[in-house]
Amino acid sequence: MKLYYAPASPFVRKVNIFAMEVGLNEQIEWIKTNPWQSEEILTTDNPLSKIPTLLTDDGQVLFDSRVICEYLDSLHSGNKLIPESGEARWPVLRLQALADGILDSGILRLMEGKRSPEQQSADWDHMQKNAIERGLDYLESGLSEWKDKFDIGVISVACALGWLDFRFPVEDWRKNRPQLKSWFESISQRPSLAETLPADI
Ligand SMILES: N[C@@H](CCC(=O)N[C@@H](CS)C(=O)NCC(=O)O)C(=O)O
Structure with missing residues (x-):
């Protein structure tokens, strides 16, 4: 398998952590x-020009990170990190969607900040920031439902929080969110997380 990547991407990190956890990372060639x-x-493989994009050994092109993680989970016979069916599936996928949504808003803010000052919209930035803040509050208040689990939802949350630290270090998401802070400290010790910190290289 080949994976298009950039070292700063939180969605790539999600796939990387997932692949490590299910024992498939050695089978991935990184581009x-x-x-x-x-x-x-x-763009030849992904018209959207987005990463992560995976080329499978049987010639398929898969994107986005959600589809790639589902694919990786189908390739191994160990503990599944995405419940395949039943009631357990939906809260896990919702948690992933929430974390990915926080990242989408964060990336929009990051891109807005790169426009010239005259082009930037404070309203737009506030709208995205508010979505992130509400998302973080939702995580703090619902933490007891997932804090002792390890699945795609939890991986996605860890990637979102790690990326906020990386890109918005002065906007402390930990403020008034003591449970999320303590959960993140603990999960960050896991080797798959500790070895995949985002980087600008
Ligand atoms: N929903 C996608 C989001 C992927 C995404 O936004 N990737 C960013 C890098 S972190 C990207 O490739 N952006 C390029 C662009 O939007 O043109 C996923 O889960 O993989």
């Missing part, structure tokens, strides 16, 4: 790319 430049090597 570094810059999705923001719509490089032909990436």
Whole structure:
């Protein structure tokens, strides 16, 4: 398998952690790319020019991170990190959607901040920031439902919080969220998380 990636991407990190946890990371060849430049090597396979994008050994192209993680979970016979069916599936997928949504808003803020000052919209930034704040509050208040689990939902939350630290270090999401803070400290010790910190390289 080949995976298009960039070291700063939280969605790539999600796939990386997932692959490590299910024992498939050694089977992935990493192809570094810059999705923001719509490089032909990436757009040929993914018209959206987004990472992560996976090329499977049987010639399929898979995106996005959710589809890739589902695919990886189908390749192993150990503990599944995405419940395949039944009631357990929906809260896990919702948690992933929430964490991914926090990241989507964060990335929109990051891109907005790169526009020239005259083009930037404070209203737009506030709207995205508020979505992130509400998402974080939702995580804090619902933490007891998932704090002792380890699945795609939990991995996604850890990637979202880690990326907020990486990109918005002065906006402390930990303030007034003591349970989330303590959960994140603990889960961050896990090797798959400790070895995949985002980087600007
Ligand atoms: N929903 C997608 C989001 C992927 C995404 O937004 N990736 C960013 C990098 S972190 C990207 O490739 N952006 C390039 C662009 O939007 O042009 C997923 O889960 O993989």
